Amino acid sequence: DLAEAEFALNSDAGGGDLDANGKAITYNIQAAEKTYATWEITVRNPGGHSSRPREDNAIYDLAAAIKNIQGFKFPVQYSDMTRNYFKVTGEQLGGELGEAMLAFARDPSDEAAAERLSRESSYVGTTRTTCVVTMLKAGHAENALPQSATATVNCRIFPGVPVSEIEGTLKQVVANDAVQFRQTYEATESPISELREDVVDAVSEAVEQRYPEVQILAYMESGGTDGMHFRRAGIPTWAVSGIFMNPDEMFAHGLNERVPIKAFYDALDHWSTIIRELAGP
Template identity: 30%
Template sequence: MATHASTQPDWDVTGKEVIERLRDLLRLDTRNPPGNETRAAEYLRDVLQKEGIDCTIVGPAPDRGTLIARLKGDGSEAPLLLMSHTDVVAVEPDKWAHDPFGGEIADGYLYGRGALDMKNMVAMELMSMLLLKRHNVPLKRDVIFMAAADEEAGGHHGAQWVVENYPELIQAEYALNEGGGYGLEINGQRYYTVQAAEKGSSRFRLSASGTPGHGSIPHDDNAILKLSALLLKLQGANTPVHFTDTVRGYIRGIAQAQPPNIAEQFLAVLADEATADVAVERLPVEDTFKKELRSMLRNSVTPTMLHSGSQINVIPSVAYAQLDARTLPHWTPEQFLQELQAIFGTDADIEFLDPSIPLEADLDSPLFQIIKDVLKEHDPEATVIPVLLTGGTDAKHVSRLGTKIYGFSPERYISGSEAWGGIHGHNERIHIDSLQWGARVLYETVTQFVSQ
């Protein structure tokens, strides 16, 4: 469906503007901790208010501001929420080729902490709001823009705080978020992902108790040794495979665009949950792809932290590990506990730490279809596939309001091993062409959805 002529911006001019908006945002140091996201919120407020768009800044502290703006529709359809976050992770400046807060452009790339995670999406969503206003697009839905604080540290001072204190500001039927939209290539075929599902967090503490004593007199009832024995049960162990609608769509979508012999190999993964791992191992893809796919197929468990003892000559009475566990859509912590007990034993001391709900959105929704249509217009040879995010985003908070959330931060596919700068890595960067392309794709997606 073509966008109405009156809503079409001058993309040469708009492309230059989105670059400058992102450069401005990258120059604001919003490392979390401590955050200081109000710096970005005030910048966004000034830009939006200058063009007559209502907005407000809310948050639990003066320096932890979340910006929320709204364009009013005629109310015939429920709102659309554009989600993003303005905080970024830490940097080691001495390991960067360019100032991580300089917004520098070199060799076609814009460098800076947050260039991909996710001030690029902040800038693109900001441009969508400005263009909708400038071109007087008739809206059937309100369009809400939330640039949240604190996502990198769990969202407790950002999206979660807004959900618990000002839910009416962001209540929406649908939302667009990070987690998808990127291009990839498999066996020479291009794909674009749309995140339709996200694992929940079921992190837990695994504890072992023993008899304390002097370090010079060893004994077998040692809490550290008992904990080590429990953790060793994870070596070579796998939780069972469980197919979800999103992963079925992901694998079938990949297979659809492949030649018959390779398509058959991908579809073999879905033939039986009991043989899925063997089928994944046989796929003609890189090991990194296989690792990610294996995680998409199951509830995952990874030990990440160990704690025990107060001094070197004292045998501690307790030792515990913290494990990063992620659960598939439709799984509860109580159900997941049964899988953990199958590994560690029913007597294992397991305590969940602030679990969050996994998510899965409809693959046949009007918004998902529009995303596919717009991407097809801009890259006709590519295939759009749903994807399950193995990590987490602010969607875990906003979904509590009943919002159907898709991860779609469009990035143009650019071939080559150096095409993308690493998220959370040194020299994080985005290709200028990708940013400009993404801003257009996002705007056209939003416009078609909210003006129908």
């Protein structure tokens, strides 16, 4: 019975980080992930002929709401896991960004460090909840005033924060009661999976075959994976991808998403080692 599984391993997250020169920085075991939630926000309007413009306009009103969301930053949050992640990664990365990571790990209330990390798309999600507009649809004809305008707002919510709280914050940020909110589906909140010794040993064996000096640490995934459903069902789940690459070059879900050819083939050996170590006598 699947529900009686001792644990699950996920290939959709985790893996190794390389710096811009191809040096391995850390290997990261995903032990937690943020809550994935999406809203459609809509403005409606009576519309009319485009030759008779109104003072109110669904697209303009939606644009104002979007700009408010763009300009808002959720408060900094952290856990022992995320602070340790920044400590180890900062030590290995070095430079100005590494120093910001170390400063944040020492004191998450360090505003300068948090601001510096917020400018890094690969790391901002580890410091706070994020919400971003990802899609738009509006109007029905070029010669008609828009009767509706809709934006899709995708949020990645720090563990422990209720989805309803984020919706309430977004409504305050938008500051327009005419903007309608619709959550597109029920979000799945999942707990942290504490690391397990035999899993860490198996992953270490696989990683050390390629990068013997790399530190292995637990981290919180900013994105969402199927692991959330297993964790919610009571099955501890860790994501242990075999891919090593520069996180700034991944472009996940984009039309330019990519994986280095060598990393792909190396990952086959990575998984072969882990499975033999855990399934063997």
